[in-house]
Amino acid sequence: xxxxxxxxxxxxxxxxxxxxxxxxxxxxxxxxxxxxxxxxxxxxxxxxxxxxxxxxxxxxxxxxxxxxxxxxxxxxxxxxxxxxxxxxxxxxxxxxxxxxxxxxxxxxxxxxxxxxxxxxxxxxxxxxxxxxxxxxxxxxxxxxxxxxxxxxxxxxxxxxxxxxxxxxxxxxxxxxxxxxxxxxxxxxxxxxxxxxxxxxxxxxxxxxxxxxxxxxxxxxxxxxxxxxxxxxxxxxxxxxxxxxxxxxxxxxxxxxxxxxxxxxxxxxxxxxxxxxxxxxxxxxxxxxxxxxxxxxxxxxxxxxxxxxxxxxxxxxxxxxxxxxxxxxxxxxxxxxxxxxxxxxxxxxxxxxx
Numbered sequence: 001x002x003x004x005x006x007x008x009x010x011x012x013x014x015x016x017x018x019x020x021x022x023x024x025x026x027x028x029x030x031x032x033x034x035x036x037x038x039x040x041x042x043x044x045x046x047x048x049x050x051x052x053x054x055x056x057x058x059x060x061x062x063x064x065x066x067x068x069x070x071x072x073x074x075x076x077x078x079x080x081x082x083x084x085x086x087x088x089x090x091x092x093x094x095x096x097x098x099x100x101x102x103x104x105x106x107x108x109x110x111x112x113x114x115x116x117x118x119x120x121x122x123x124x125x126x127x128x129x130x131x132x133x134x135x136x137x138x139x140x141x142x143x144x145x146x147x148x149x150x151x152x153x154x155x156x157x158x159x160x161x162x163x164x165x166x167x168x169x170x171x172x173x174x175x176x177x178x179x180x181x182x183x184x185x186x187x188x189x190x191x192x193x194x195x196x197x198x199x200x201x202x203x204x205x206x207x208x209x210x211x212x213x214x215x216x217x218x219x220x221x222x223x224x225x226x227x228x229x230x231x232x233x234x235x236x237x238x239x240x241x242x243x244x245x246x247x248x249x250x251x252x253x254x255x256x257x258x259x260x261x262x263x264x265x266x267x268x269x270x271x272x273x274x275x276x277x278x279x280x281x282x283x284x285x286x287x288x289x290x291x292x293x294x295x296x297x298x299x300x301x302x303x304x305x306x307x308x309x310x311x312x313x314x315x316x317x318x319x320x321x322x323x324x325x326x327x328x329x330x331x332x333x334x335x336x337x338x339x340x341x342x343x344x345x346x347x348x349x350x351x352x353x
Contacts, residue, residue, distance in 0.1 A: 150293030295325030
C-alpha cells in the first residue's frame, strides 16, 4: 500500500533522493560507504561545497555577501548562536509560536530581549501585525512558519536593523526576496533532508560586532573560515540535503515547487472550509501552506476518521498536543496525490455522517 506521509518532521523526501542515499550507504566511493569515508576526503568535501553552493543558488543569494553553513545541534542551537554572535545590548523578537517562544527564552540568557509582538494570548492562531521594530536594537528575529499551530508569515516587515529568520519548516517552499534577511537558519528535517544538520545562511558583514568572547563551536566566523568543516560534519544528513536541493533545482527551483505547494494547500483548505465536519485552527489570512491544522467538530467521529485514514495509508496527521485535532504537513516532496487521498477520506466521512 502507498503511504501518504504527512508527518511534521522528519519530513517526507523524494523517492529518487531516498534511492540515491540508500545506494551511497552501500557504495559511495569505489566500494566505500558514505558512512565510513573520511569527511576530509575529496569526494565528501565536494559534497559539502556543492550543498552550500546549491543552497545559495536556490535562494538567489550567490555573490551577494552571504555564506551557507551546514551545522549540527538543530535549530534549537541556533537560538543560542544567534544571540551569542549578534546580541550586544538588546534585540526584538516576534513571538508567533512554541519555537519562537523558545528562541526568546534562550536569548534572554545573554541579554535583554523585547517582544515586539505576540499571539500567545490566542494560543498562537494568528500572526501579529502592526508592530514596530526599534531602530537602536541589535537585530529583529522572526519565525516564518509555525509548524505546531499552522500559521505562516505572508510578508515580512522592512526592518531598520538586521533581520534574522527561523525558516525551519518552510525554507525552499516559496519565492521571497531573501536579501531582506541577514541571517536565515533551518533545521533540515522539516523540508530539506534528514535530521542531523541545520542550514545557516548568513551575511558576513553582520558578524564580528559583539564584545563578548564566543566559544569556537558557536562562532559563525570560525565555521565560515573552515568551510563548514571545523569539526566532523553530519556526513549523511549533509549528503541527503545536497541530493534534495539538487532534486529541487532539477524540478525548476523554488518557483516550480511553489506552484505545486499552492495547489496542495488550496485543495486542503478548500475541503476544511467546505466540509461541515471540520474546522480550521489558524486565522484564514495567516494559514500555513506547509502545515494545515484542523479539528473535528464532532469528536464522536474521531475513531471512524482515524480508521479510514489508516486504511488509506495516511500517516502522521495527528495534531500537536498544544492544538489537538489534526495537522497535515505538506512539505515539498509530498505529492498532490497524497493531498487528494486525504481530502477524499474527509469527503467520504461527510457522506457517512
